[in-house]
Amino acid sequence: MAKNITLKDVASRAGVSYQTVSKVIRNQIQVTPEVRVRVETAIRELGYRPNAAGQNLRTQSSHLIGYSWQPAPQNHSSPILEQFQHSIVECAEDYGYHILLFPQRSARDIHATYEELVHARRVDGFILSSVDYNDPRVPVINRLNVPVVSFGRSDDGFATPSVDVDGRVGIADAVRHLVAQGHERIAILAWPESSRVGAERLAGYWDAMAEAELPIDPKWVVRGKGEIDYGYDAAQKLLDLPEKRRPTAIVTMIDSIAIGVMQAVESCGFEIGRDIAVTGFDDLPVAHYVKPGLTTL
């Protein structure tokens, strides 16, 4: 393998000190245009790339994120997860990070695995996928005091810094919550069938309604596009239904739609929280997607 090209090589070619090269690269100092050009051409001519090991050592960060994924439970390989994996890889790259996969042989292994990765400073943080209720990984990682994001929700009392809510589970939970409050006629403003995310969330609605054995009036499942306007228009139609068919709760796919719904509710003379409940939804760290009758963000 070819010899490493280091800052010093660049420096001697450009006729400056190697520390100066480092600073030029990261724009940390003012240099005369002439020097900057000299350094930049030297970098280009030599094909210099900062050495990751050196950077990691110095900055005490690996620029690596550990990704924990469940090894495909037998018959149920999920394209969503594959998609998710691809997304995080792309996104991490945008910030100069990479994704590191690691094994997780047995349940008892969990502690050792994560401890090892963290103490060896091999990763800067973790992404967990398929987090379920009472996920054993969550307490372990929390004890290690390291940044973590999870895809899926764990309800075991740890205020995990940020949580990505799974659409299906999230909407289902929202609906369950409404059911628990006594709602029986629950409508949903869905997205066109082409939307995968929309389908996922709609499935959550069906899940929860079926679970509660509640009938679904075809009118309650609205499909459409847009944000505030869509919410406003669709909600008006729902509120125009005869009282017996009129929903007492409206579930939306995203907060901006919920805002439109709330506007419509008010302009029709109803009161949010008393006459009708509205829920929103967001992909960002939202633990609270339902506030009885009121979605505030």
Place this chain on the structure above:
Amino acid sequence: MAKNITLKDVASRAGVSYQTVSKVIRNQIQVTPEVRVRVETAIRELGYRPNAAGQNLRTQSSHLIGYSWQPAPQNHSSPILEQFQHSIVECAEDYGYHILLFPQRSARDIHATYEELVHARRVDGFILSSVDYNDPRVPVINRLNVPVVSFGRSDDGFATPSVDVDGRVGIADAVRHLVAQGHERIAILAWPESSRVGAERLAGYWDAMAEAELPIDPKWVVRGKGEIDYGYDAAQKLLDLPEKRRPTAIVTMIDSIAIGVMQAVESCGFEIGRDIAVTGFDDLPVAHYVKPGLTTL
């Protein structure tokens, strides 16, 4: 985050020099049992873990392997690949390595991506999956002169070590199985000639047919692209053949195509298993949910 525990911390607690600790850890020198015990207990008590960045810098190796996988075309996720990914992660771990995922946005990006990873010494080598004929990644990596193995073979003159699913034997077995059941008119839905995997599997078909000394009607070897749709359309044409030329069994390259075939069979009024046999490949999870048990490999 807690302060790093380094060799020096361990050393001062054990009353030796830090370099000695390093050597004890890797059994590179003889030490008196007494010293060894002192060092080992110090390590345990402090919870010392070698810092990966330091090791990487010193040893000039990242202990990371880059894994290039195709981001799941459309909705078709392959359980094989998922399995494969899991296996390499486990296996790498056994040798103290980890797997690094990296993005590959566009074809033109390929060179930059790999060059970056190699020059920055971020990875020690690569594993490529889904390698096919004329895979653009192969020449790029070979030029970088870095270790690489691939899953699937590319026949373009580079001696890249590889593993692969033996499609030839697999399909041949399937055909033999059908022959043993008394089938004589066996059709195959192949892929375009540009697909190496497809060529392999088709070769298995020829092998087995020749072995059984069965004639092959040119109409029985269909070439096409796609999944369910392809299976559906191609099967319909096969079923439209006059009875004497109509195949009694259809071999497909992948389960999703088989599903299309089965739909076509049903819609033409035939019964799977009685009038016609269908085989798949690669054990898609869906296969278990399809009504008439699909014979797959």
Place this chain on the structure above:
DNA sequence: GTGGTTTAGGCGAACGTTCGCCTAAAATTA
């Protein structure tokens, strides 16, 4: 000119390892 402020860029130090050389003491032999 004198004194004060800005600026470009040099320089030492540190991050945590591993490697190889070196030495003093212990073990062996004569």
Place this chain on the structure above:
DNA sequence: TAATTTTAGGCGAACGTTCGCCTAAACCAC
């Protein structure tokens, strides 16, 4: 006991960065 070999383990150096301090020259106002 003296000469020789073996051994345990100390020590300096290097891997390639980044950070912060420092200095000499350049600039400015009087």
